[in-house]
Each structure stands twice: as structure tokens, then as C-alpha cells.
Amino acid sequence: MLTKLIGYEMKAFGRIILPLYAATLGMSFLIGLGVRFLPEEAYNNFFGATVIMIFSVLIISTMVMTGILCVQRFYQNLLGNEGYLMFSLPVGTHQLILSKILASLIWTFLGSVTALCTGLILAVTVVPYRDLIGAVRILGIKLSELDVQMMVNGMGSLFLWIVVGVLSFTAMLMQIYASLAIGHQWSSHRILGSVLTYFGINTIKGILSGLLVNIGIQTGLPGFIMTQTGQESLVPVQVSAVCMALVLIVVFSYLTWYFLDRKLNLE
Amino acid sequence: MSVLECRNLTKKYGNLTALDNIDLTLEPGRIVGLVGPNGSGKTTLIKLAQHMLTPTEGQILIGGAEPGPWTKGMVSYLPDRDFLPSWMNVDSLLHFYMDFYQDFDPDRARQMLESLGIDPRMTFKKLSKGTREKVQLIMTMSRKASVYLLDEPIAGVDPAARDYILRTIISSYSENALVLISTHLIADVEPVLDEVVFLKQGHIELHENADALRERTGMSVDGYFREVYKC
Numbered sequence: 001m002l003t004k005l006i007g008y009e010m011k012a013f014g015r016i017i018l019p020l021y022a023a024t025l026g027m028s029f030l031i032g033l034g035v036r037f038l039p040e041e042a043y044n045n046f047f048g049a050t051v052i053m054i055f056s057v058l059i060i061s062t063m064v065m066t067g068i069l070c071v072q073r074f075y076q077n078l079l080g081n082e083g084y085l086m087f088s089l090p091v092g093t094h095q096l097i098l099s100k101i102l103a104s105l106i107w108t109f110l111g112s113v114t115a116l117c118t119g120l121i122l123a124v125t126v127v128p129y130r131d132l133i134g135a136v137r138i139l140g141i142k143l144s145e146l147d148v149q150m151m152v153n154g155m156g157s158l159f160l161w162i163v164v165g166v167l168s169f170t171a172m173l174m175q176i177y178a179s180l181a182i183g184h185q186w187s188s189h190r191i192l193g194s195v196l197t198y199f200g201i202n203t204i205k206g207i208l209s210g211l212l213v214n215i216g217i218q219t220g221l222p223g224f225i226m227t228q229t230g231q232e233s234l235v236p237v238q239v240s241a242v243c244m245a246l247v248l249i250v251v252f253s254y255l256t257w258y259f260l261d262r263k264l265n266l267e
Numbered sequence: 268m269s270v271l272e273c274r275n276l277t278k279k280y281g282n283l284t285a286l287d288n289i290d291l292t293l294e295p296g297r298i299v300g301l302v303g304p305n306g307s308g309k310t311t312l313i314k315l316a317q318h319m320l321t322p323t324e325g326q327i328l329i330g331g332a333e334p335g336p337w338t339k340g341m342v343s344y345l346p347d348r349d350f351l352p353s354w355m356n357v358d359s360l361l362h363f364y365m366d367f368y369q370d371f372d373p374d375r376a377r378q379m380l381e382s383l384g385i386d387p388r389m390t391f392k393k394l395s396k397g398t399r400e401k402v403q404l405i406m407t408m409s410r411k412a413s414v415y416l417l418d419e420p421i422a423g424v425d426p427a428a429r430d431y432i433l434r435t436i437i438s439s440y441s442e443n444a445l446v447l448i449s450t451h452l453i454a455d456v457e458p459v460l461d462e463v464v465f466l467k468q469g470h471i472e473l474h475e476n477a478d479a480l481r482e483r484t485g486m487s488v489d490g491y492f493r494e495v496y497k498c
Contacts, residue, residue: 001367092335
């Protein structure tokens with residue numbers, strides 16, 4: 001059932017976001033070709049500026065739309081009228097929440113891939129083929145000159161940062177979902193209730209993290225020592241961030257589940 | 268054996284008591300009218316049966332179990348509003364129901380859509396209000412469920428559509444199923460009812476066989492309803 005829910009969620013997202021991704025990729029290709037083959041005066045004017053502006057707007061709107069959809073799908077599909085359909089399905093509330101979060105993560109990942117592809121397309125179309133091959137060769141040589149241990153460390157650190165990024169993003173999304181679920185307890189002005197809940201949670205988070213930092217400094221926990229003394233290894237900081245994000249994900253997931261399963265208040 | 272049972276069921280919204288210590292037992296194979304004026308607790312009872320609300324006190328059981336994913340697999344629910352995703356077309360909705368409900372009969376749904384001349388390629392939001400209600404009813408009644416919870420299925424549609432909806436309900440439900448119809452338009456549904464439950468300010472005022480009620484009072488159910496709820 002979870003797979004079906006995710007599939008349905010992917011479709012709902014895709015019908016809006018895929019045309020935007022396609023437009024962004026197509027636009028980057030056209031701009032790349034224009035820069036490469038048109039004479040400089042053809043794009044170094046108002047027309048060129050307009051094309052660049054449209055491209056920038058597309059990139060920004062793709063990112064913004066992905067974010068909006070992550071929130072809107074949860075709100076509209078679970079807390080709006082569609083909630084009557086979704087909460088009538090023979091699935092658990094946890095599966096509904098999980099499908100929303102997983103679909104959001106998948107689409108955010110695809111959005112990042114699209115942004116990367118945009119850059120790649122621009123590079124491939126703007127830079128002449130020979131220069132590109134040359135650049136790749138130089139990059140290969142430079143990489144092979146690097147110390148293997150340093151590369152392994154670098155890759156490990158990069159991987160950890162990616163994990164930190166994904167978990168922090170998930171925690172942020174879950175905080176929004178929990179705020180929406182709690183704000184929906186209000187009989188009216190539910191959006192306002194959700195926004196106030198979000199800021200209320202942020203305040204509590206701020207107070208708690210302040211307390212934790214103080215405790216950390218006083219008790220000399222390794223992660224805090226590293227940040228205080230500025231030592232080279234950031235691993236303890238990353239591990240702390242991962243633990244913090246995991247705790248937040250668990251807390252917000254439980255809050256979201258509790259208010260959707262036990263205190264559901266559809267209009 | 269009862270298919271829907273309420274035991275000392277109470278639901279409060281803050282200080283407001285929507286349902287107050289309700290005891291109710293409904294058997295399969297019956298069409299039951301849940302009637303009462305606005306605010307009498309009809310929708311609250313249906314939402315409790317579908318786990319869209321949780322009881323403040325007491326219990327509600329569907330097929331002997333508390334409402335949850337398992338009972339939702341045996342309950343077909345029609346809310347009192349547009350609840351299908353507006354961006355989907357009718358055919359996608361059909362596939363959605365097929366994906367999630369094992370008891371959904373797509374052939375029956377297609378047959379009903381065809382008999383009403385509804386194009387499955389049409390997007391839900393582009394349909395007229397009456398047609399949207401019909402599509403929702405078709406989806407709900409095309410399941411071979413044990414319990415049908417229909418919340419105001421004929422409110423907001425023209426009399427011709429009402430007839431169609433009632434005919435669909437009668438012809439679609441299986442003999443062993445319970446159909447609970449919440450409505451305040453009693454005259455329209457009266458001919459199909461086996462039993463009636465009168466709700467008044469969160470209490471059960473009456474639960475009786477429709478024929479027995481008519482015989483006892485010498486009035487139609489609608490006439491008796493007007494008598495009970497006279498302002």
C-alpha cells in the first residue's frame with residue numbers, strides 16, 4: 001500500500017513539476033546554443049537579458065515550486081476535502097505521512113539533479129567540445145595527483161554532509177507537517193494557527209539547543225569541544241547534527257501522527 | 268450479528284456534546300436512515316465510524332473491531348462534500364479505487380458511468396456539481412463493502428438525480444451489507460428505508476423498523492419526523 005501511495009503522490013507532484021523541470025532543461029540548452037553560436041551582439045542586448053531572466057525565473061520557480069508542493073500536497077491532500085478520501089483508505093496514518101515525506105524527498109532530489117543537469121547542459125553547449133574534453137582530462141590528472149587518504153576523507157566528509165543535509169531537510173519538513181497538523185485543531189484561522197505553531201516550535205527548539213550547547217560546553221562533550229577549539233575534524237559536529245536531526249524527525253513524526261490519527265479535525 | 272455497534276458512545280467538541288452516551292446496534296442487510304436536524308450528531312456518528320474522529324468516551328465497533336485500516340477496507344464512505352482530487356480524470360479515479368480497494372468492481376463503475384453518459388476522460392473539476400456527486404456515488408457504491416456510510420447523498424442535487432441516486436443505492440448494495448444513510452430529506456429516502464434512527468441533540472430519540480413506525484403512528488416517517496422535530 002505504501003508503494004501505491006507514493007506512486008500516487010509522485011503523479012500528483014509530477015503533473016506540475018515535470019513541465020517546469022523540462023522547461024528549465026530546455027531553456028538551458030537553448031541559452032547554451034545561443035551563447036555558443038550566435039554573434040555576441042545578438043545576445044548582448046535586451047533580448048539576451050530577457051532570455052537570461054526567464055531562465056533565472058524558471059530555475060528559481062522550480063526550486064520554490066518543489067518546496068511549495070512538498071507543503072501543499074500534505075495540507076490539501078490530508079487536511080483539505082481530499083482528506084476524506086485519504087483517511088478512508090485502508091492504510092495506517094503513518095503510511096500516509098511516510099508517503100508524503102518520501103515523495104517530497106524524491107522530488108527534491110530530482111529537483112537537485114535537474115539543477116545539476118542544467119549546469120551540465122550549459123557547460124556542454126557553451127564550451128567547445130575540444131575544450132571540454134581538455135578540461136575533463138586536466139581534472140582527471142589533478143584528481144590522480146591527490147593523496148588517496150585525503151580523497152577518501154574528503155569523500156567521507158562529503159557523504160556525511162549530504163546525510164546531514166537530507167536529515168535536516170526531512171526534520172524541517174516534518175516540523176512543517178507537525179505545525180499544520182496542530183494548527184488544524186483550531187476551529188478557524190487554521191493557517192494562522194499552523195504558522196504560530198511553527199514559530200512556537202522554533203522558539204522551543206532555540207531554547208533547548210541553547211541549553212544543550214551550555215550543557216555540552218560544561219560537560220566537555222567532544223562535538224562541542226571541536227566547535228569551540230576549531231580543530232580540523234568536523235566529524236563530531238556532523239554526528240551531533242545527524243543525532244539532532246534524527247531526534248527532531250522522531251518527535252515531529254510522532255506529533256504529526258498523533259494529531260492526524262487521534263485528533264483529526266477535518267472541516 | 269451486528270455490523271455496527273455503539274456502546275456508551277460520547278463525543279464532545281470542547282464544551283459542546285455532539286453525541287451523548289449513545290447505544291446503537293445495526294444489523295447487516297438493512298437500509299437504515301439516520302435522520303435528524305442540522306447539528307443533531309449525524310455526521311459526527313458517521314465520522315466516528317470511519318475513524319475520522321475519536322470518541323471522547325465509549326466505543327464504536329465495525330464488524331466487532333474498532334475503526335482502523337482493517338475496518339476501512341470493509342466500509343464504503345460517501346462524505347457530504349466533494350472529496351475526490353479535482354485534478355484527476357474519472358478514469359484515473361477508477362484506477363485509484365481499484366488500487367486501494369480490493370472490493371472495488373470497475374466493470375460495475377464503468378457500466379454506471381456509461382449509463383449516465385459520463386465521459387471517463389473528463390477531469391473531475393470540469394464536471395457539473397450534480398455530475399460530480401454522481402461520480403462520487405458511483406465510486407462509493409461500486410465497492411462490494413459490508414457497510415456503506417452515506418452522508419447526505421441526495422442533498423444538493425435535483426429531484427431527477429435524487430431518484431437516480433436512490434435507485435443506484437438499492438441496486439448496488441449487497442444483501443448482506445448495511446447501508447446507513449444520513450439525511451434530513453426524509454421524504455425522498457423513505458421508500459427505501461428498512462429502519463430509521465432519529466437523532467436529537469446528540470441522543471437517540473428513536474430506533475425502529477420503518478414499517479412498524481408507520482403502523483404505530485399512522486404517519487409516514489417524514490410526517491412523524493416533522494412531528495418530533497416541530498419548532
